Amino acid sequence: xxxxxxxxxxxxxxxxxxxxxxxxxxxxxxxxxxxxxxxxxxxxxxxxxxxxxxxxxxxxxxxxxxxxxxxxxxxxxxxxxxxxxxxxxxxxxxxxxxxxxxxxxxxxxxxxxxxxxxxxxxxxxxxxxxxxxxxxxxxxxxxxxxxxxxxxxxxxxxxxxxxxxxx
Amino acid sequence: xxxxxxxxxxxxxxxxxxxxxxxxxxxxxxxxxxxxxxxxxxxxxxxxxxxxxxxxxxxxxxxxxxxxxxxxxxxxxxxxxxxxxxxxxxxxxxxxxxxxxxxxxxxxxxxxxxxxxxxxxxxxxxxxxxxxxxxxxxxxxxxxxxxxxxxxxxxxxxxxxxxxxxxxxxxxxxxxxxxxxxxxxxxxxxxxxxxxxxxxxxxxxxxxxxxxxxxxxxxxxxxxxxxxxxxxxxxxxxxxxxxxxxxxx
Numbered sequence: 001x002x003x004x005x006x007x008x009x010x011x012x013x014x015x016x017x018x019x020x021x022x023x024x025x026x027x028x029x030x031x032x033x034x035x036x037x038x039x040x041x042x043x044x045x046x047x048x049x050x051x052x053x054x055x056x057x058x059x060x061x062x063x064x065x066x067x068x069x070x071x072x073x074x075x076x077x078x079x080x081x082x083x084x085x086x087x088x089x090x091x092x093x094x095x096x097x098x099x100x101x102x103x104x105x106x107x108x109x110x111x112x113x114x115x116x117x118x119x120x121x122x123x124x125x126x127x128x129x130x131x132x133x134x135x136x137x138x139x140x141x142x143x144x145x146x147x148x149x150x151x152x153x154x155x156x157x158x159x160x161x162x163x164x165x166x167x
Numbered sequence: 168x169x170x171x172x173x174x175x176x177x178x179x180x181x182x183x184x185x186x187x188x189x190x191x192x193x194x195x196x197x198x199x200x201x202x203x204x205x206x207x208x209x210x211x212x213x214x215x216x217x218x219x220x221x222x223x224x225x226x227x228x229x230x231x232x233x234x235x236x237x238x239x240x241x242x243x244x245x246x247x248x249x250x251x252x253x254x255x256x257x258x259x260x261x262x263x264x265x266x267x268x269x270x271x272x273x274x275x276x277x278x279x280x281x282x283x284x285x286x287x288x289x290x291x292x293x294x295x296x297x298x299x300x301x302x303x304x305x306x307x308x309x310x311x312x313x314x315x316x317x318x319x320x321x322x323x324x325x326x327x328x329x330x331x332x333x334x335x336x337x338x339x340x341x342x343x344x345x346x347x348x349x350x351x352x353x354x355x356x357x358x359x360x361x362x363x364x365x366x367x368x369x370x371x372x373x374x375x376x377x378x379x380x381x382x383x384x385x386x387x388x389x390x391x392x393x394x395x396x397x398x399x400x401x402x403x404x405x406x407x408x409x410x411x412x413x414x415x416x
Contacts (some may be wrong), residue, residue: 015335018331022334042233091283091286092286093283093286093287094216094219094283094284095216095284095285096216096286098402103349118286119285119286120285120286120290120349121284121285121286121288122285122349122351123215123216123284123285123351124351124352124363125351125352125353125354125365125366126213126354126366127213127216127220127223127354127366127367127370128213128214128367129211129213129367130211130212130213130214130364131211132214132367133215134296135215
C-alpha cells in the first residue's frame with residue numbers, strides 16, 4: 001500500500017470514528033438529557049414502576065405542606081390534567097414555588113406516591129426588577145378585567161387601559 | 168496602506184504585541200472596575216432570583232468568551248495550516264490557556280449558581296455536558312501540543328484537533344433550543360437583525376461592560392503570552408539576539 005493510500009485510509013477511519021462518536025453522543029443526549037414523565041403519563045402507567053425516573057410539571061398551587069421536622073415536604077405535581085403527590089426530605093432550591101416548574105427524581109410507590117430523592121427547579125431566561133414585575137402583573141390584571149367587562153356586556157364603553165408591553 | 172502581512176512575521180509583531188497588550192490590559196482593568204460596580208450596586212435585584220442572579224455578570228461573559236476564544240483559536244490554527252505562518256500557530260497555542268480558564272470559570276460559577284436556584288451543582292443536561300466537552304477540547308489541545316517536541320508537527324496535530332472541535336461550539340450555543348435542558352434558554356437573541364433581550368436595560372449594559380472587560384483581558388493576556396512564545400521559538404534569530412544584547416546593556 002502506498003503511503004498516500006495509507007494516509008487516505010487513516011483519514012477515512014478517523015472521520016468515521018468521529019462521526020460515530022458524535023452520533024452516539026447526540027443519541028445519548030436525546031434519550032437521557034432531562035427527559036421526564038408528566039403526571040398524565042405516570043397516571044397512565046407509562047412510567048417505570050421498578051426503577052427511578054424523573055417526574056416533571058408544575059407545583060400545584062396550595063399543595064405544599066411541611067412536616068414538623070421542617071425538612072419533609074409534601075406537594076403535588078400537576079400538568080393541569082393529572083396530579084401526582086410527592087414526598088421529599090431535604091433542602092429545596094430557592095426557585096421551588098407554587099405554580100413554578102419542577103423536575104423531581106425518584107420512585108413511585110404502590111399507593112401512587114412519588115418518593116423524590118432530588119428536586120430541581122427550572123427557571124426561565126427572564127430577568128427584571130421586582131417593580132417592573134409588579135407593573136406587568138397589574139397590567140395583566142387590568143387587561144383581564146377589561147376583557148371580562150367586555151364579554152359580560154355590562155358596559156359598552158371600552159375602558160382605556162394602558163398596558164406596558166415589554167420593558 | 169496598512170500591510171497586515173508585515174505583522175505576520177514574529178520580528179515585527181513582537182513590539183506591536185507589547186504595545187497592544189498594555190493598551191488592552193489598561194482598558195480591561197478600567198472596564199472591570201466599572202462593570203463590577205454596576206454588577207453589585209447599580210443593577211437592580213431580580214424579581215424571582217433576588218440577589219443571586221448577579222453571578223450572571225461573570226458567568227455569562229465567561230461562557231461567551233470560552234466559545235469565542237475557541238473559534239478565534241481554530242481560525243489561527245487554520246491560517247497556520249493554510250499559509251504555513253509560524254505566528255498563527257503561536258497565537259493559537261497562546262489563546263488556549265485563557266480559553267480553558269474562561270471555560271472553567273463558566274462551569275464553576277454555573278455550579279455555584281445552580282446549587283441554590285436549581286437545587287443541584289451539576290446535572291448532565293446538554294448545555295452543561297457540551298461546555299464540559301469544550302474544557303476537554305482545550306485541555307486536549309494543550310496536551311497534544313506539548314506532547315510533540317517538534318513545534319511544526321505539534322502545531323499541525325493540535326491544529327487539526329482545534330478544527331475538528333469547532334463543531335462543539337454551535338452545539339453548546341443551540342443546546343438549549345435543540346434539547347429539553349434544565350439550563351434556561353438565551354436571554355439575548357438576534358431577531359430580524361435586531362437584538363432582543365429579556366432583561367432590563369441596565370442589566371444588559373452591565374453584562375456588556377463585563378463582557379468587554381473579559382474580552383480585553385483575554386486579548387492582553389494572550390498577546391503577552393505570545394511574546395514569550397516568540398522569544399522562545401525564535402531564540403536563534405538575529406533580531407532576538409540583538410534584543411537580548413540591547414536589554415543587557
